[in-house]
Structures are given as structure tokens and as C-alpha cells.
Amino acid sequence: MSNIKLDPAVVARRIEEDDAADIFVLDVRNEDDYEEWxxxxxxxxxxxxxxxxxxxxxxxxxxxxxxKDAEIAVVCVAGVTSARAAEFLREHGFDAQSIDGGMNGWGRVHRQYDLEDADGAEGVVQIVRPGTGCVSYLVHDGEAAVVVDPSQYVDQYLNAAAERDLEIVGVADTHAHADHVSGARRLAGELDVPYYLHGDDAGDLENVSELADGETIPVGGRELDAIHTPGHTPGSVSFRFGDALLSGDTLFLRSVGRPDLEDGAEEAVRTAASQLFDSLERLTDLEDDVVVLPGHFSDESVRPLATELGDLREETTNELLSYVADGDEEAFVETIVESLADEPANYNEIKQINWGKEQPGGDVEALELGPNNCAAN
Structure with a gap:
């Protein structure tokens, strides 16, 4: 069987860019799997x-x-059955290829966006995983760079830095992630640079430079300022870099971080939701022209993912943020409690790895595949 493979990164680029009409993605997985992710x-x-x-x-x-007038990109779970379908389609006159690695390959795609054209976000590279909704960052000044919220695919960040002649001098996580395995410790260890994380999220980790509210991480001649924003996790922080706000899983463009992944008991969720409300009040007190750069997205198609805080306050797409703007903590908490979606897949095991309580096994890549489900609604 001939297997003509299509790079999933090429598919991501073509879907996003102007030639999207020339590619037709055919998913041959079972309906339940398709509906989930x-x-x-x-x-x-x-x-x-x-x-x-x-x-x-x-x-x-x-x-x-x-x-008949578009290239058909066939996708399955790992690229085996899609290859069979693509060959059958070619035999019937279609221009069909199989996406290499299937949805597993799709989950590994990373896309880079320099934010030089976004006022206030100079010196920021946004790195998006379209298959998982995860967003990470490379912030830089001069020849120095710090990586924030890296995925386990650390070569993506080494290559991004090398392409820009940057030296990575530090690595940070905004929190202990539940939806994906962090590459921060590995990256920091390989480069022998500090790994920064708030102490309340450090678990059993060793060799952590514990952050506290108001502390800074040097980046060339600039600084990455830590703002403690608990709620999604006890140690969640947001980072300010000039007029850019790396809001982690505290504030998204259309929602906020869910507060139930540390403890799902209703009283604990209500307590964490109240903390999250206070954290969001603190962030929304910042200037209107601060550019919000989130740690996740759902179905937003805009790239890069960046919105000025003033515009985000005025938009009606973030219901929970509107309650913060109105000072209505009760409505905020009740809406979160009533509208929580399914937890991220394998989130307990992922958190144990990110806390240093378990070592990643051979299935570490498969653990994080699927929708991230880190938003509160």
C-alpha cells in the first residue's frame, strides 16, 4: 500500500492561511471520538x-x-486507517493524502507568532498548539529569553530561540498544569537555567526557584513581573512584560480558568472561585491598553491570540469577566459551579507528574491528547 503522508503542521498552516479553501479535512474516526476532539x-x-x-x-x-477540486487530508487516530482511505480515494480520482500520525500528530503541532506588531507586546513570541488549545511564550530582550509554560516538546523552544539568536536564561510555569505535561523542568535542566514556579504549586519538586507575588524574572534589560492570581490553582501567577499580560489559566479571551481541578468538592470549588474572582479584579484594574495573552484558547480563530484588556472588558463574549466588571461575585461563583464541563483527560496523572510526585512513563505523549477543558464554562 502506498502511503502519501501530509505533515500535520502543513495542514495547520493551510487551514489558518488563505489557501484553506483548497484543503478538505476528512476525519474517518468513530463519531464519539470526533465529537470529543x-x-x-x-x-x-x-x-x-x-x-x-x-x-x-x-x-x-x-x-x-x-x-474534486480540493486536496483531501484524511485523518484518523494514528495515521493507519486514514492511509487506507486516502489510497482508496486516489484510486477513484481524488487528490488525497493521509495526515502523518493522525490526531496524535495533530496534537504535537506548534505554531509561532511574533507579536512585534501588537502595541505593548514587543519582545513576545506566542507558540500555539492548535490541536490541544495550549499556548506558551518566548519573551525576550536583547539576546536573552525566558520561556513560559512550555509543552513537553522542548525542541520547539530551543529552535524558536535559535532562529532568533536568543539565549534562554530561564523557564517558568504560570501554574502546575492539569491538561498537559510541562516541559519546563526538562528544558531548564538541559540548559542549566532557573525554573520558576510559585511555591504553592511546587508540590514535591526540587530545584525550583519559587516565585512570590511582586517578584521579577530578569530578561535582558527588562523584567517579567509575577502577579499572584490564585483560583485556578493556589499558586497560579500571571506575568506582566511591559504592556503584555501573560495571564496563564487565570484569564482567557472568552472565559476564565476553572477552579475545581485541585479539589472538586462544592465548598472547595466555591472558595477557589472566590479567590479567582479577586484575582480577576486585580487584573482588570490594569490599564486598558494592556495586551492579554492567555494560556489557552477554545475555538478562537484569531492569530495571534491577543486582545487589549479594555476591549476584553467591553466585549460580551466573556460572561464571567462581565460579572467581575459588575462586582457581582455571587453570580460569578454560581455560574462557575453550575456550568463546569468535563475535566481534562488524565488530569490527575498529569498533575502528579507536574508536581514531581510521579515520573512520566512511556505514554506521556498520549496523556494530554484531546480537548484541554481548562476553561470554567
Whole structure:
């Protein structure tokens, strides 16, 4: 069987850029898997089990629904059944390729955006994982750089720094993550630079430079200022870098961080939600022209993910933030308690790794695949 593979990073770029109309993503996984986690604008024909048995009858029934004038990128779980489907489609005259690694490969894609054109965000590179909704950052001044919230794929940050002739002098996490395995300790260890994390989220970790509210991380001639913003976790911080606010999982563009992943008991959630409300009040007291750079996104298509705080206050897409603007803590807490979604997949095991209580095993990449579900609603 010939297997023409399509780089998932190329798919991500083409979906985002102007030639998106020239690519058609066909997902052949089962419907439940597709509904849980999928590539935006993809089309599902649930024939995964049939393809395992080399049964192409249902796919053949759908041929009239597929475009002849676009490249078809077929995706499955790991790239095996999608390769079978792509070959069948090519035999029937379609320009079809299989996405290399399937959704597993999609989850590893990272996209870089320099924010030089965003007023107030000079010296910030945003690194987005479109398949998982995770966002990390490379902040820099002169030849020095600090990485914030890196994924476990540390080469992405080493390469981003090398491309810009930067030396990474520190690595930081805004909090102990529950949705993805942090690469911060590994990256800091490989480079022999400090790893920064608030003490309340440090767990059993060793060799941590513990941050407290108001402390700074040097970045060339500038500083990354730590603002303690508990609620999502006890040790959550946001970082201010000039007029850029790296808000971690405290403030997103359309929601806020969920406060139930440390303790899901209702009283604990209410307490953490009240802390989160106070943290958001503190952040929303900042100037209107501060650029909010979140640690996650859901279905926002704008790139880079950046909105001035003043605009974010005025928009109606962030219901929970509107309660903060109105000073309505009761409505904020009740809305969070009533609208929490499913927890991130494997979040307890991921947190144990990020706290240093467990060592990552051979399935560490698979642990974080799927929707991040870190938003409160």
C-alpha cells in the first residue's frame, strides 16, 4: 500500500492561511471520538472500524460528497486507517493524502507568532498548539529569553530561540498544569537555567526557584513581573512584560480558568472561585491598553491570540469577566459551579507528574491528547 503522508503542521498552516479553501479535512474516526476532539472545519465520515477490516463500502457511498477540486487530508487516530482511505480515494480520482500520525500528530503541532506588531507586546513570541488549545511564550530582550509554560516538546523552544539568536536564561510555569505535561523542568535542566514556579504549586519538586507575588524574572534589560492570581490553582501567577499580560489559566479571551481541578468538592470549588474572582479584579484594574495573552484558547480563530484588556472588558463574549466588571461575585461563583464541563483527560496523572510526585512513563505523549477543558464554562 502506498502511503502519501501530509505533515500535520502543513495542514495547520493551510487551514489558518488563505489557501484553506483548497484543503478538505476528512476525519474517518468513530463519531464519539470526533465529537470529543477534532480539527476545526473538518468533516466526519465514521468508518474507522470498517477501514480496520479493509471495508470501503461506506466510503464509496460518500464519494459524491467529496470535493474534486480540493486536496483531501484524511485523518484518523494514528495515521493507519486514514492511509487506507486516502489510497482508496486516489484510486477513484481524488487528490488525497493521509495526515502523518493522525490526531496524535495533530496534537504535537506548534505554531509561532511574533507579536512585534501588537502595541505593548514587543519582545513576545506566542507558540500555539492548535490541536490541544495550549499556548506558551518566548519573551525576550536583547539576546536573552525566558520561556513560559512550555509543552513537553522542548525542541520547539530551543529552535524558536535559535532562529532568533536568543539565549534562554530561564523557564517558568504560570501554574502546575492539569491538561498537559510541562516541559519546563526538562528544558531548564538541559540548559542549566532557573525554573520558576510559585511555591504553592511546587508540590514535591526540587530545584525550583519559587516565585512570590511582586517578584521579577530578569530578561535582558527588562523584567517579567509575577502577579499572584490564585483560583485556578493556589499558586497560579500571571506575568506582566511591559504592556503584555501573560495571564496563564487565570484569564482567557472568552472565559476564565476553572477552579475545581485541585479539589472538586462544592465548598472547595466555591472558595477557589472566590479567590479567582479577586484575582480577576486585580487584573482588570490594569490599564486598558494592556495586551492579554492567555494560556489557552477554545475555538478562537484569531492569530495571534491577543486582545487589549479594555476591549476584553467591553466585549460580551466573556460572561464571567462581565460579572467581575459588575462586582457581582455571587453570580460569578454560581455560574462557575453550575456550568463546569468535563475535566481534562488524565488530569490527575498529569498533575502528579507536574508536581514531581510521579515520573512520566512511556505514554506521556498520549496523556494530554484531546480537548484541554481548562476553561470554567
Amino acid at each position: 477534532r480539527i476545526d472545519e473538518s468533516t466526519n465520515v465514521p468508518i474507522y472500524d470498517e477501514l480496520l477490516e479493509y471495508d470501503y463500502s461506506t466510503l464509496e457511498d460518500h464519494l459524491d460528497e467529496l470535493p
